[in-house]
Amino acid sequence: MTDEPTVEEVEPTEEVDSTDSTEEASGEDVAEDLDAILADVKRERDEYLDLARRAKADFENYRKRASRETAEAEARGKAALARELVPSIDNLERALAVAEDGSEVARGVALVHGELQATLARAGVESYDPAGEAFDPALHEAISTQPADGELGAGTVVETLERGYRLAGRVLRPARVIVSE
Numbered sequence: 001m002t003d004e005p006t007v008e009e010v011e012p013t014e015e016v017d018s019t020d021s022t023e024e025a026s027g028e029d030v031a032e033d034l035d036a037i038l039a040d041v042k043r044e045r046d047e048y049l050d051l052a053r054r055a056k057a058d059f060e061n062y063r064k065r066a067s068r069e070t071a072e073a074e075a076r077g078k079a080a081l082a083r084e085l086v087p088s089i090d091n092l093e094r095a096l097a098v099a100e101d102g103s104e105v106a107r108g109v110a111l112v113h114g115e116l117q118a119t120l121a122r123a124g125v126e127s128y129d130p131a132g133e134a135f136d137p138a139l140h141e142a143i144s145t146q147p148a149d150g151e152l153g154a155g156t157v158v159e160t161l162e163r164g165y166r167l168a169g170r171v172l173r174p175a176r177v178i179v180s181e
Contacts, residue, residue, distance in 0.1 A: 082125045127163040141174040148180035156180045
């Protein structure tokens with residue numbers, strides 16, 4: 001026989017399983033890749049959520065601004081119309097003051113006057129007569145003065161020549177008055 005060992009005589013050596021370490025290494029790489037992809041997806045999700053929230057907030061701000069501007073435009077329109085109608089009401093009041101009581105003309109003028117005042121009241125316009133109140137230049141326009149009598153002190157509205165009008169607390173036309181001095 002020869003000195004060479006036969007296949008049966010060779011003792012098996014411990015083999016290192018190269019597939020296990022490769023699988024472990026590639027498994028760790030896959031996990032890292034998945035973690036990186038997940039992080040990117042979360043970042044994109046957060047960006048899109050932020051954009052959606054901003055768009056929603058912008059839309060809410062726009063809706064509120066549009067609503068406010070619409071209300072302001074409506075108030076300006078009412079105020080402009082009221083300013084145009086107030087002199088007509090003054091003229092109807094003057095006509096009623098000189099008309100014969102109970103006449104057909106007086107009843108007709110009173111009817112038109114009442115309809116105009118009711119229309120303005122429905123729009124939120126109110127008239128005010130400051131007779132007996134203290135003079136306030138923000139609400140009253142002094143046309144003239146007269147000496148104060150014992151009953152009224154100085155700076156008091158003695159007589160209202162034309163009623164004042166306001167809309168939502170804002171003066172459309174100050175009352176034209178005579179003030180005691």
